[in-house]
Amino acid sequence: MTIQDIQSTILDYLRDDMLVDVDQLELDQNLLASGHIDSFGFIEMITSLEKKFQIKFTDDDIQKPEITSVSGIADIIASRIEKAA
Amino acid sequence: MSQALKIEGLKIEEEGLQKIHDYVESERCSHCGISVKFPGIKLDDDGVCHLCKDEGTRQEIEELRKNLNRQLDEVITKIGKRGDYDCIVAYSGGKDSSMTLLKLTRDYGLNCLAITIDNGFLSDSAIKNCHAFTQELGVDFTMFTPSFGFMRNMYRKSIENKVHSNASAKRASAVCNSCIGLINNHMIKTAISMEVDMIAGGYLGGQVPKDAAVMEMNANNLVRFRESALDHYKMHFGDEAQKFFGIPPHVLEKLGDRTLYVTNPMLGWEYDKEAIIKEISQYGWEKPSDTGQHSSNCRLNDVGIIFHLKESGFHPYETELTDLVRKGFMTREDAIGKLNDIPDLDQYSDVMQKL
Ligand SMILES: [Zn+2]
Numbered sequence: 228m229t230i231q232d233i234q235s236t237i238l239d240y241l242r243d244d245m246l247v248d249v250d251q252l253e254l255d256q257n258l259l260a261s262g263h264i265d266s267f268g269f270i271e272m273i274t275s276l277e278k279k280f281q282i283k284f285t286d287d288d289i290q291k292p293e294i295t296s297v298s299g300i301a302d303i304i305a306s307r308i309e310k311a312a
Numbered sequence: 313m314s315q316a317l318k319i320e321g322l323k324i325e326e327e328g329l330q331k332i333h334d335y336v337e338s339e340r341c342s343h344c345g346i347s348v349k350f351p352g353i354k355l356d357d358d359g360v361c362h363l364c365k366d367e368g369t370r371q372e373i374e375e376l377r378k379n380l381n382r383q384l385d386e387v388i389t390k391i392g393k394r395g396d397y398d399c400i401v402a403y404s405g406g407k408d409s410s411m412t413l414l415k416l417t418r419d420y421g422l423n424c425l426a427i428t429i430d431n432g433f434l435s436d437s438a439i440k441n442c443h444a445f446t447q448e449l450g451v452d453f454t455m456f457t458p459s460f461g462f463m464r465n466m467y468r469k470s471i472e473n474k475v476h477s478n479a480s481a482k483r484a485s486a487v488c489n490s491c492i493g494l495i496n497n498h499m500i501k502t503a504i505s506m507e508v509d510m511i512a513g514g515y516l517g518g519q520v521p522k523d524a525a526v527m528e529m530n531a532n533n534l535v536r537f538r539e540s541a542l543d544h545y546k547m548h549f550g551d552e553a554q555k556f557f558g559i560p561p562h563v564l565e566k567l568g569d570r571t572l573y574v575t576n577p578m579l580g581w582e583y584d585k586e587a588i589i590k591e592i593s594q595y596g597w598e599k600p601s602d603t604g605q606h607s608s609n610c611r612l613n614d615v616g617i618i619f620h621l622k623e624s625g626f627h628p629y630e631t632e633l634t635d636l637v638r639k640g641f642m643t644r645e646d647a648i649g650k651l652n653d654i655p656d657l658d659q660y661s662d663v664m665q666k667l
Contacts, residue, residue: 243352244352244479245477245478245479246351246477246478246479246481246482247477247478247479248478257540259536259537259540259541260540260543260544262476262477262541262544263477263478264477264479265476265477265479265480265489265493265537265541266537266538266541267480267483267520267521267524268477268479268480269537270521270523270524270527271479271521271523273523274521274522274523289533290530290532290533292536295536295540
């Protein structure tokens with residue numbers, strides 16, 4: 228799975244479940260600060276992505292500032308998948 | 313209905329009324345009753361929605377609930393006892409938070425402080441319940457009343473503008489989401505200031521994500537969640553929003569490297585509405601008759617539902633009630649009956665006047 232595949236899965240999720248207008252979304256945009264998702268949405272997103280990619284984010288992952296953007300989450304997921312392989 | 317809807321510029325146009333009509337007539341999942349008007353809902357050939365198909369067996373659901381319950385038990389063993397209280401309960405005076413307060417106090421033996429936010433629309437009977445129930449339980453109780461000028465502006469802006477994320481509409485109406493944000497912030501600020509490690513709310517599945525049974529908040533998370541939303545709230549509600557949606561640096565500093573546990577214990581408990589009412593009634597709680605189908609404390613709730621319906625075309629309680637059906641705590645007929653019983657705004661002319 229390439230980074231682009233991961234990003235597009237995340238974008239599909241944001242569009243379908245979080246009702247985000249992904250055409251207006253920059254990949255490195257902070258989803259929380261831009262109001263695209265709120266704190267409950269963030270918690271929901273983390274669990275849903277863990278299920279989708281069959282990974283588990285660590286506490287450290289969740290604390291990383293980059294986990295609030297699509298590109299940042301994709302990078303973290305990629306490293307989780309790599310470690311699991 | 314139309315007359316009450318035109319007070320002070322808050323009105324529902326013909327198009328909105330049509331949306332409400334279409335919603336009531338809409339097709340629903342043959343199992344849980346969720347409407348196809350709800351975002352992302354598609355029914356299969358048997359008329360079953362994907363939420364039902366993903367839900368898992370009764371046994372799996374029960375296992376998940378027990379797991380949430382275990383998480384709560386764990387938190388209770390972890391919380392420190394520095395301050396005067398073990399837990400702050402976000403207490404609305406409604407049945408669910410009353411049950412939460414009752415169980416945490418009586419069954420878990422926690423020394424709780426009940427805090428109610430008076431948003432200006434609590435029914436008289438709810439306020440009476442707050443006092444009677446906490447006194448009967450022997451729990452300390454405080455009420456915080458933000459200036460009504462701010463609250464009125466917040467609610468109006470919430471109805472008139474798009475204040476919240478799109479996905480939040482799946483959980484609650486815009487007015488409720490604003491209120492929930494303000495309440496959460498007040499509870500967090502108070503818990504940190506009073507050195508209390510645990511906060512409990514009375515939310516059910518659908519109102520908050522399943523994983524919100526236990527949320528661990530450290531300073532980093534708080535800054536990320538609260539502060540990132542603050543600019544947004546200030547933009548809509550004015551600079552005063554700082555006071556109600558922000559956490560000042562000196563308070564954050566007080567948290568240090570501690571963890572604050574924000575919990576919703578109801579997600580881990582079995583849910584039986586009638587049993588809850590019966591049990592809390594033994595402690596002086598009386599069922600209000602003036603707060604509509606879906607709230608047992610707030611008179612603004614039904615008004616929020618109407619504006620949510622005309623805006624989104626689905627009911628803000630759709631997830632909560634159909635989730636109860638999926639979990640076997642409510643029948644499909646009961647859920648649909650409640651969802652299709654559209655509130656009559658004529659009964660809320662006092663609320664519309666105040667707005
Ligand atoms: Zn269903």
